[in-house]
Amino acid sequence: MNLSPQKRVAFYTLGCKTNQYDTEAMQERFVKKGYKVVSFNEPSDVYVVNTCTVTNLGDRKSRQIVRKAHRTNPNAVIAVVGCYAQQAAEEVLSIPGVRVALGTQNRNRIVEYVEMAETEDICINAVEDIMKVREFEDTPIESFEGKTRAVLKIQEGCNQFCSYCIIPHARGPVRSRKPVSVMEEVQRLADAGFKEIVLTGIHIASYGRDLKTTNLLELLKSIHEVEGIRRIRLGSIEPTLLTPEFVRRLRQLPKVCRHYHISLQSGSSTVLKRMNRKYTAEQYRDIVRNLRREIPEAAITTDVMVGFPGETQEEFMETRAFVEEIAFSRIHVFPYSPRKGTPAASFADQVPAGIKEKRSRQLIALGRSLEQAYIKQFEGRQVMVLFEEEHPDLEGCYEGYTDQYVRVIVQGGPELEGKLLPVMVEEALEGCLKGRTMGLNKEAESDK
Numbered sequence: 001m002n003l004s005p006q007k008r009v010a011f012y013t014l015g016c017k018t019n020q021y022d023t024e025a026m027q028e029r030f031v032k033k034g035y036k037v038v039s040f041n042e043p044s045d046v047y048v049v050n051t052c053t054v055t056n057l058g059d060r061k062s063r064q065i066v067r068k069a070h071r072t073n074p075n076a077v078i079a080v081v082g083c084y085a086q087q088a089a090e091e092v093l094s095i096p097g098v099r100v101a102l103g104t105q106n107r108n109r110i111v112e113y114v115e116m117a118e119t120e121d122i123c124i125n126a127v128e129d130i131m132k133v134r135e136f137e138d139t140p141i142e143s144f145e146g147k148t149r150a151v152l153k154i155q156e157g158c159n160q161f162c163s164y165c166i167i168p169h170a171r172g173p174v175r176s177r178k179p180v181s182v183m184e185e186v187q188r189l190a191d192a193g194f195k196e197i198v199l200t201g202i203h204i205a206s207y208g209r210d211l212k213t214t215n216l217l218e219l220l221k222s223i224h225e226v227e228g229i230r231r232i233r234l235g236s237i238e239p240t241l242l243t244p245e246f247v248r249r250l251r252q253l254p255k256v257c258r259h260y261h262i263s264l265q266s267g268s269s270t271v272l273k274r275m276n277r278k279y280t281a282e283q284y285r286d287i288v289r290n291l292r293r294e295i296p297e298a299a300i301t302t303d304v305m306v307g308f309p310g311e312t313q314e315e316f317m318e319t320r321a322f323v324e325e326i327a328f329s330r331i332h333v334f335p336y337s338p339r340k341g342t343p344a345a346s347f348a349d350q351v352p353a354g355i356k357e358k359r360s361r362q363l364i365a366l367g368r369s370l371e372q373a374y375i376k377q378f379e380g381r382q383v384m385v386l387f388e389e390e391h392p393d394l395e396g397c398y399e400g401y402t403d404q405y406v407r408v409i410v411q412g413g414p415e416l417e418g419k420l421l422p423v424m425v426e427e428a429l430e431g432c433l434k435g436r437t438m439g440l441n442k443e444a445e446s447d448k
């Protein structure tokens with residue numbers, strides 16, 4: 001009989017959805033080895049910090065989290081994983097308590113490295129030269145957290161080299177997950193009762209480019225055929241993916257959510273050029289027009305960066321006018337933050353912090369009013385909602401999302417969980433809708 005106490009492991013994830021998937025995959029590897037997952041605030045034997053390096057702030061936050069873990073248990077083995085570790089392994093290993101630095105590859109071997117560091121009482125730098133990696137590291141997940149919506153990683157890396165972005169250096173070149181592995185996971189998710197899948201990666205528009213035998217559309221078609229999966233949501237995409245042909249074929253796939261997060265970054269073509277983005281504002285406008293013509297109720301959300309080096313007041317006003325014209329249903333606004341190691345960090349004419357803040361505030365306010373105008377149009381209409389969970393604050397209320405990713409709150413309890421139901425919208429609240437279900441026995445096969 002093994003009387004040794006069960007080892008504990010705790011996780012902290014910074015950054016994007018892809019990092020969340022990577023953390024879940026690593027967590028599963030620890031659980032399979034008999035570890036118990038505990039909260040990050042508790043004393044644990046192992047802490048895994050999955051880091052982000054998209055801004056210098058990401059690095060700082062990552063270091064703070066590592067120091068917090070070390071304070072909670074100074075004897076713990078701390079493994080720092082992900083983009084920051086990839087970019088600065090030696091710096092990461094110099095933080096007290098860090099025993100393993102693992103970048104954006106070899107996550108499948110995390111338990112092995114942690115146990116080796118502990119038994120041999122050494123520090124391990126397991127970061128590889130990511131620019132030489134050519135194959136997708138498959139880290140399939142077999143058991144899933146939650147019940148309704150699951151994130152599925154289909155791709156890694158980016159070849160775009162936008163002038164402000166460090167990610168191509170931290171994640172390496174585009175590598176796609178083999179369709180057979182994606183489909184096995186989709187099937188496992190469907191068997192586990194999941195109804196919605198969110199496809200994620202660093203640059204999902206590039207899916208298949210390295211494999212040459214497939215592409216994102218082919219993958220969508222295969223997932224579309226899986227029984228039980230009612231919704232397929234695309235993670236962030238580049239506008240150039242949405243060619244007229246691609247959109248025309250998307251229309252034939254009704255399970256694909258009418259929610260497109262199309263990265264904009266700037267509505268000024270001169271700024272886009274300096275950013276090394278591969279489209280102009282005019283092309284973006286044409287792509288959106290075509291998308292709306294083909295899929296009239298499409299919700300279009302985006303990211304916008306303000307205060308990119310050299311951004312004049314006129315260029316900012318172009319962006320502002322562009323955002324208003326496109327009428328995005330939601331925008332994420334980021335003030336530009338110089339990232340060491342990227343061309344833009346050494347561009348002349350860095351925009352003063354005060355101006356960046358002012359421009360951010362203006363765009364955030366505009367984004368809020370556009371979002372409100374967007375959701376208001378649903379008042380008095382019927383929408384389809386996939387219910388996910390209890391409302392965190394309103395007792396006796398449950399919430400879910402429409403395929404356009406609008407949050408909807410109704411009276412109800414756990415009997416709604418995982419159901420796709422028609423809801424009559426009574427009122428648009430701030431950032432969400434309130435309505436009533438049209439009967440539990442009307443569960444639908446799809447949104448349309």
Ligand code: SF4
Pocket residue numbers: 158159160161162165166167168202203
């Ligand atoms: S597309 Fe540009 S912003 Fe996005 S990850 Fe690639 S380099 Fe970074």
